[in-house]
Amino acid sequence: MSHQSVMCEESVTALITRKEGIYVDQTFGCGGHSKAILNQLGPEGRLIAFDKDLEAVAIGLALAKTDKRFCIVHSDFSNFDATLDRMGVDEIDGAIFDLGVSSPQLDDAKRGFSFRFDAPLDMRMDTTVPLTAAIWLNQAAPSEIKRVIREYGEERFAGNIAQSIVRARALAPITTTSELAMLVKKEIKTYEAGQHPATRTFQAIRIYINDELNVLTKVLPKVMRYLRCGGKLVVISFHSLEDRIVKRFMRFHHENDHLPRWAMVRNSELSAPLLEKVDPMRRASDQEIASNPRARSAVLRVARRSGVILEEK
Numbered sequence: 001m002s003h004q005s006v007m008c009e010e011s012v013t014a015l016i017t018r019k020e021g022i023y024v025d026q027t028f029g030c031g032g033h034s035k036a037i038l039n040q041l042g043p044e045g046r047l048i049a050f051d052k053d054l055e056a057v058a059i060g061l062a063l064a065k066t067d068k069r070f071c072i073v074h075s076d077f078s079n080f081d082a083t084l085d086r087m088g089v090d091e092i093d094g095a096i097f098d099l100g101v102s103s104p105q106l107d108d109a110k111r112g113f114s115f116r117f118d119a120p121l122d123m124r125m126d127t128t129v130p131l132t133a134a135i136w137l138n139q140a141a142p143s144e145i146k147r148v149i150r151e152y153g154e155e156r157f158a159g160n161i162a163q164s165i166v167r168a169r170a171l172a173p174i175t176t177t178s179e180l181a182m183l184v185k186k187e188i189k190t191y192e193a194g195q196h197p198a199t200r201t202f203q204a205i206r207i208y209i210n211d212e213l214n215v216l217t218k219v220l221p222k223v224m225r226y227l228r229c230g231g232k233l234v235v236i237s238f239h240s241l242e243d244r245i246v247k248r249f250m251r252f253h254h255e256n257d258h259l260p261r262w263a264m265v266r267n268s269e270l271s272a273p274l275l276e277k278v279d280p281m282r283r284a285s286d287q288e289i290a291s292n293p294r295a296r297s298a299v300l301r302v303a304r305r306s307g308v309i310l311e312e313k
Contacts, residue, residue: 006098006288006294007295009036024050024084025047028050031059035063038069048080080219094234097236100237118176121177134175137180146158149161152207155200216246220233233304235301237301254303276304276306281299
């Protein structure tokens with residue numbers, strides 16, 4: 001399946017506030033959102049994209065050759081602040097995140113993300129990083145495997161799966177996606193109709209190997225320090241844990257003060273919020289889901305930066 005950027009029109013429309021502004025695509029992927037952003041920008045507009053997947057970076061470099069308003073950086077997006085500093089960029093007009101894994105990553109057997117193929121158990125988004133899923137599974141403590149599958153996959157049979165993995169690796173290393181999928185399937189007593197029993201486990205290990213939740217938690221406060229007054233933060237998430245981080249972050253910075261409920265203060269004494277909510281949480285339309293099933297779990301959240309001044313970066 002070719003990659004279709006989820007909720008592309010809605011997210012890019014929400015993002016663009018100035019056609020000559022500077023924007024950041026934190027998750028370039030196959031470039032769907034970036035191309036849509038460039039179509040909306042004027043000749044003086046600028047788009048900086050990030051991706052830690054070398055195959056995505058190659059697509060971005062080809063785009064950069066045809067559009068001088070665009071550049072791409074091979075980097076984890078948590079390092080975007082250092083990159084902007086090197087570029088001399090002090091302020092941006094918006095940042096967009098399309099979280100999770102892309103269709104090409106799932107559909108490329110050699111990447112080891114999917115249980116649909118018998119392939120090496122890899123799961124790295126950045127293949128220059130040495131730790132693969134196979135290496136981790138064959139050396140991690142049983143308690144750590146259980147924790148990762150339970151916390152990141154929200155899998156209630158995490159303990160049984162961890163024990164099965166430890167027993168199997170004692171006989172021979174676990175090296176392929178099909179080996180792991182079969183081990184998990186034997187331990188799952190019940191699962192959602194239409195969902196492979198290994199779905200939650202594969203998702204959990206992928207999130208852990210790529211440190212996805214920690215990176216997201218670290219980057220959101222950094223974005224705030226670069227967003228100009230009126231600039232937009234746009235996030236599309238596909239997993240409840242990702243969305244929870246984004247929702248709590250936006251809610252925290254939408255509150256105008258973080259005092260106890262019993263505190264006796266006047267409204268005029270409260271500090272202004274850093275973020276203004278733009279729209280309620282949105283989901284993909286039935287029409288988009290029909291043409292792109294990946295959009296089924298997508299959640300779009302948008303917030304606007306207020307005029308409150310932050311401390312120096």
